[in-house]
Amino acid sequence: SQQGEEDPQALSIQEGENATMNCSYKTSINNLQWYRQNSGRGLVHLILIRSNEREKHSGRLRVTLDTSKKSSSLLITASRAADTASYFCAPRGMNRDDKIIFGKGTRLHILP
Amino acid sequence: NAGVTQTPKFQVLKTGQSMTLQCAQDMNHNSMYWYRQDPGMGLRLIYYSASEGTTDKGEVPNGYNVSRLNKREFSLRLESAAPSQTSVYFCASRDRAGNTEAFFGQGTRLTVV
Numbered sequence: 001s002q003q004g005e006e007d008p009q010a011l012s013i014q015e016g017e018n019a020t021m022n023c024s025y026k027t028s029i030n031n032l033q034w035y036r037q038n039s040g041r042g043l044v045h046l047i048l049i050r051s052n053e054r055e056k057h058s059g060r061l062r063v064t065l066d067t068s069k070k071s072s073s074l075l076i077t078a079s080r081a082a083d084t085a086s087y088f089c090a091p092r093g094m095n096r097d098d099k100i101i102f103g104k105g106t107r108l109h110i111l112p
Numbered sequence: 113n114a115g116v117t118q119t120p121k122f123q124v125l126k127t128g129q130s131m132t133l134q135c136a137q138d139m140n141h142n143s144m145y146w147y148r149q150d151p152g153m154g155l156r157l158i159y160y161s162a163s164e165g166t167t168d169k170g171e172v173p174n175g176y177n178v179s180r181l182n183k184r185e186f187s188l189r190l191e192s193a194a195p196s197q198t199s200v201y202f203c204a205s206r207d208r209a210g211n212t213e214a215f216f217g218q219g220t221r222l223t224v225v
Contacts, residue, residue, distance in 0.1 A: 031211050042116075042202055042216030043155070050211060088154065090214075098143045098162045098208055099170065104154040 002027055003101040004072075004089035012109040019076040021106040023089030030092045032065060032072050037086045037105070046074075076108075084110045114138050118203050118217035125193045125224045133188040133220050135203030141215075142208040144186035146170075146178060148199040155202060161186055162208060193224040
């Protein structure tokens with residue numbers, strides 16, 4: 001297992017704008033997952049990108065993965081108030097360890 | 113559609129009291145996890161279990177014990193609660209196969225006074 005580090009720690013944007021947040025990690029991965037947490041509730045899985053994929057889309061979400069830079073980005077297009085949440089990445093390492101370690105996340109606030 | 117169920121949802125304990133947080137999943141997952149989340153912070157892994165009968169320490173195991181009672185259930189025990197253990201506790205599970213997502217419970221809000 002390994003821990004991802006999200007950046008920025010906090011982000012405020014106007015409704016309708018795009019939001020981009022980044023995740024960096026340290027060693028080779030099998031896949032990387034992004035999760036959302038609304039106001040103290042349990043995390044909800046958003047999207048998984050495998051190590052052999054460079055980009056993946058799901059609705060208004062676009063995730064990219066650059067294994068050479070050991071980084072991923074999550075883009076939310078046309079943001080809505082309901083996107084206000086914390087976002088976490090979870091890189092899955094190549095070893096057999098099944099730990100899931102989270103970073104501190106990016107707190108996204110959508111302004112009306 | 114139960115998914116991951118945690119009980120209780122809220123609990124207030126006095127310092128020194130003990131209690132067990134319960135977690136059950138109905139998705140036949142191999143791996144289960146316990147996390148704590150303090151205000152404004154991310155989730156920190158307390159313990160996890162990769163399969164029935166096995167448990168391993170996470171990032172912050174001190175002051176906690178766990179039991180993987182069977183494939184469905186994974187409990188977290190505080191033997192002697194301390195105010196520093198005031199937190200929100202989340203349980204999660206996932207299938208151990210490679211490219212799978214984790215499912216989370218709704219959390220237990222624990223206050224130790």
